[in-house]
Amino acid sequence: MSQTNGIEILLVEDNPKDVELTLRAFGRANLTNRIHVARDGAEALEFLFCEGPHAARRIEDGPKVILLDLKLPKVDGLEVLQRIKGDPRTRAMPVVVLTSSREQSDVVESYDLGVNSYIVKPVNFEQFLSAVQQLGLYWLLINQPPKVEG
Amino acid sequence: MRCIRAATSEVCETIHDRSAHNASKSKLKQARQELASELDPDPKEAGLESAPGPDHWNSYLGHDARIERAETRSEQGWQDEQARGKHSSTERKVQRGFVFALACLGVIGVVSYLSIVRLREDAAWVQHTDEVIIRLELLFSAMTDAQNGHRGYAVTGDETYLEPYHLAVQTADSDVRRLRELTADNPAQQRRLDLLAPLIGEQLAFGGDVIASRRSQGFEAAQSQMLTGKGKLIHDQLHGLVNEMKGAEEDLLKERELRARQSTTIAQAVIIGGGMLAFGFVGLASFAIRRDFAGRQRAEEDLREAKEQLEVRVRDRTAELAQLNVELEQRVVERTAQLQTANQELEAFSYSVSHDLRSPLRTIDGFSKAVLEEYGSQLPPQAQRDMQSVREGAQQMGALIDDLLTFSRLSRQPLNRRTVDTAQLVHQCLEELRPQTQGRQIELRVAELPPCWGDPSLLKQVWINLLSNALKYSSKREPAIIEVGTVAAPVSGAFVDALSAASTNHQIAYSVRDNGVGFDMRYASKLFGVFERLHRAEDYEGTGVGLATVQRIIHRHGGRIWGEAAVDRGATFYFTVEGEIKP
Numbered sequence: 001m002s003q004t005n006g007i008e009i010l011l012v013e014d015n016p017k018d019v020e021l022t023l024r025a026f027g028r029a030n031l032t033n034r035i036h037v038a039r040d041g042a043e044a045l046e047f048l049f050c051e052g053p054h055a056a057r058r059i060e061d062g063p064k065v066i067l068l069d070l071k072l073p074k075v076d077g078l079e080v081l082q083r084i085k086g087d088p089r090t091r092a093m094p095v096v097v098l099t100s101s102r103e104q105s106d107v108v109e110s111y112d113l114g115v116n117s118y119i120v121k122p123v124n125f126e127q128f129l130s131a132v133q134q135l136g137l138y139w140l141l142i143n144q145p146p147k148v149e150g
Numbered sequence: 151m152r153c154i155r156a157a158t159s160e161v162c163e164t165i166h167d168r169s170a171h172n173a174s175k176s177k178l179k180q181a182r183q184e185l186a187s188e189l190d191p192d193p194k195e196a197g198l199e200s201a202p203g204p205d206h207w208n209s210y211l212g213h214d215a216r217i218e219r220a221e222t223r224s225e226q227g228w229q230d231e232q233a234r235g236k237h238s239s240t241e242r243k244v245q246r247g248f249v250f251a252l253a254c255l256g257v258i259g260v261v262s263y264l265s266i267v268r269l270r271e272d273a274a275w276v277q278h279t280d281e282v283i284i285r286l287e288l289l290f291s292a293m294t295d296a297q298n299g300h301r302g303y304a305v306t307g308d309e310t311y312l313e314p315y316h317l318a319v320q321t322a323d324s325d326v327r328r329l330r331e332l333t334a335d336n337p338a339q340q341r342r343l344d345l346l347a348p349l350i351g352e353q354l355a356f357g358g359d360v361i362a363s364r365r366s367q368g369f370e371a372a373q374s375q376m377l378t379g380k381g382k383l384i385h386d387q388l389h390g391l392v393n394e395m396k397g398a399e400e401d402l403l404k405e406r407e408l409r410a411r412q413s414t415t416i417a418q419a420v421i422i423g424g425g426m427l428a429f430g431f432v433g434l435a436s437f438a439i440r441r442d443f444a445g446r447q448r449a450e451e452d453l454r455e456a457k458e459q460l461e462v463r464v465r466d467r468t469a470e471l472a473q474l475n476v477e478l479e480q481r482v483v484e485r486t487a488q489l490q491t492a493n494q495e496l497e498a499f500s501y502s503v504s505h506d507l508r509s510p511l512r513t514i515d516g517f518s519k520a521v522l523e524e525y526g527s528q529l530p531p532q533a534q535r536d537m538q539s540v541r542e543g544a545q546q547m548g549a550l551i552d553d554l555l556t557f558s559r560l561s562r563q564p565l566n567r568r569t570v571d572t573a574q575l576v577h578q579c580l581e582e583l584r585p586q587t588q589g590r591q592i593e594l595r596v597a598e599l600p601p602c603w604g605d606p607s608l609l610k611q612v613w614i615n616l617l618s619n620a621l622k623y624s625s626k627r628e629p630a631i632i633e634v635g636t637v638a639a640p641v642s643g644a645f646v647d648a649l650s651a652a653s654t655n656h657q658i659a660y661s662v663r664d665n666g667v668g669f670d671m672r673y674a675s676k677l678f679g680v681f682e683r684l685h686r687a688e689d690y691e692g693t694g695v696g697l698a699t700v701q702r703i704i705h706r707h708g709g710r711i712w713g714e715a716a717v718d719r720g721a722t723f724y725f726t727v728e729g730e731i732k733p
Contacts, residue, residue: 017513024520071506100508102555103500123511123548125519125541 008034008140010063012044012080013098014072021125022067022098025132031140036063041075044068045083048090059089065139070099070106078109085114092146094139240442247435251428258424265417272410279403282332282339283396289325290392292318293353297385300357304364304372315357322350336402342395349391353384493562500558507551515544546693553695556611557680560702565605572599572660575606576634579613586621591628597635600658602727608703609727615696616662616723622690623721624666633663639710639726659710663722668715677713700725 009031013019019037026035038044048066050057066084070077077097084090096117097110107118119135122128296318302311326347333339360381364372518541526534576599602609617632624630639659669677669684676682678701683694704711708728715721 015509015513017517018509021512021516024516100506100512102552104559121508121512123508123515124545125512125516128512128516 006034007036007061008064009136010036010038010044010047010066012038012041012067012072012077013069014039015069018069018121021128022132025129026136028129029133029136031136034140040073041077041080043074044072044080045075048084048093049087062090062093064094064143064145065135066093066095067098067135068095070097070101070110078106078113081110081113081115094143094145096135096139098135240438243438244435247431247438251431251435254424254428254431258421258428261417261420261424265413265420268413268417269410272406272413275406276403276410278332279399279406282329282399283403285325285329285332286392286396286399289322289329289350290389292321292325293350293385293388296354296357297381300360301376301381304360304369304376307364307369312361315354315361319354322354326350336398339395339398342391342398346388346391346395349384349388353381353388356381356384496558497562500555508548511544511548511551515541515548518544550693550695553693553699554680557695557699557702560608560611560699560706563608565608565706567603567605570602570604570606570609572602572609575610576613576617579610579617582614583618583621586618590625590630592621592624593629593631595631595633595635597633599634599636599660604707604727605703608706612700612703612725615700616725619696619723620662620664620666620721622666622692623668623685624664625690626667627665631663631665633661635661635663637661637724639724657726659724659726661722661724663720665720668717668719668721669713670717671715674713674715678711 009026011019011022013022019039023035023037036047038047044066046052047054047057048059048062050059068077068080072080077099081095081097084093084095091114094116095114096119097106097115098119098121099106100121102120110118117135119131122131292314295314299311299313299315299318303309303315326343329346330340330343333343360372360375363375518537522529522534522537522541529537573596576596580594580596617634620632621630624632636658639657667685667690673684676684678697679694680698681694682698683692685692701711704725704727709726711723711725713721713723
């Protein structure tokens, strides 16, 4: 079993400060050891589709939830979302957009592409903490994903 | 003569027909107005930089001035006529000319007729006189023949010599009678005839005596009778009297011939003079007609010129307008493209603000919180308060950004109008605002609210903002009183009280009233500006965007919003929604 097998959360976020704050928030919820961070869209796709450094991984051993920022270098969040939902191997993976954008166009387009949830990151840290803890608990503990074959 | 002279001078005067003048003037004016309306640029439509430059307008003005000059010229012509005090029309003058000419011809006719009558009379008189003279001569020669007859018979005893004597005896009386008739109007000749008739009788009697003596007593008796000289005396008297009568008749004839010549001369003078006068009047009348005609022709020419100029101007202007239109359309296309670009840039900017500006704020707030939580115990109280201020600043800025984004989104979001149940909407908003009212004593008075025609989500934003303002600024009142209702507002200007609601010129305005701190009406103009606040931040929190957002929504609906307040005596906000009531 490779190390990636235990990954339960894929966090796609380019802002290191946001990464740190998000990780802290997850830390409070004791979820730190199950998180992989991708710093741009391309890296996220490599991880998900087991390419490059992640070639040893099996696609079927995907994370329980993907937290996706929209504004990303190289490949932006909406394109990543499109790739995930457009591929039968990854379509079932829950994707939560976690972004600063409250633009209606972003919200509408995300849902059109099949996003499972859309969360606007609050500026207030307490609210942010609360949001992260709730979504972690929900997607990791409450939500029941389909059994993956193979 | 005075009358003729006056008429002549009248006809002679320059004739500018008043009606022709007016017609040409009004045509000019009309053409000018048409041009003016054609050329009049609606500043609102012409607008932008594409409006014709000053050169254009100068040329229009120049044209206008030309027409003005033409008008002034004709106006001066008219004034000249006025100065001469002329009011009669050409027709009247021409008519007068012809009437005078006809009068002249009439006079000529009468005079000619009278002259001819006179001539005929004179000719009759001459003939008459001739007849008198001839009759006198015939009478005298008959008497002479009679004398010669009785003398010849006395000498020869031949009866044939007596024929002239017998003829004279037969005709003398009728000849004298005829002369009496011919000279019946002449008393002098009648008197002479009175003398003549007995002389004729005496001569014929004497002749008879001589003839009788010759026949009965023979030659000597007759000779002695004749030698008395009586017969010769009578005949000489007769001769003298006849000559006298002839002379009188010849004098009469001379006199009559002279009179006839005089009347002929007068008739000739009248015919020639009258003919010339008539000719003159006709000439003057035709001169007047020609002048008038020339004047009309000039006016028509002027009009035609002005019309041609106008047509040229209109053609030019039409071409310019067409060109302008093309340019404008081109410009609209360009501007639309520019606007689209600007809009896209604005959206990109908003997106950027929305996304990128919030991240660092979250970082500031998050790490400040981390510092406080993890190292709070090691920090002096002042540092802890400062860190808290940092967090508050970051959070305030986050709220500002959110409000600004909402505000800017309102301009782009399309209006989705439908019937809005205002009463229900207000109820819903009050429900959502309930968390703000917890622990407060609030008296809510919601009157009957008619529905309106608008975008429900945007109008909800309006009610939320106004109601939360009312709740916020009355937070220090016990109890706070919030009243929601309607008033009748005039279509323009400030509201009036509800009593005048019946007036058709009013529309329903919704109102939200509170008994809070109010505001100073001096600053009312600042109420709806972005980031404008009439209260200190430490007294009432807020970003200063709420009322600006409300105003923008109302304006997009075509409505109006205004506020009334007094410091510490509450505030009331009114707004209308264009076409608010669905029938």
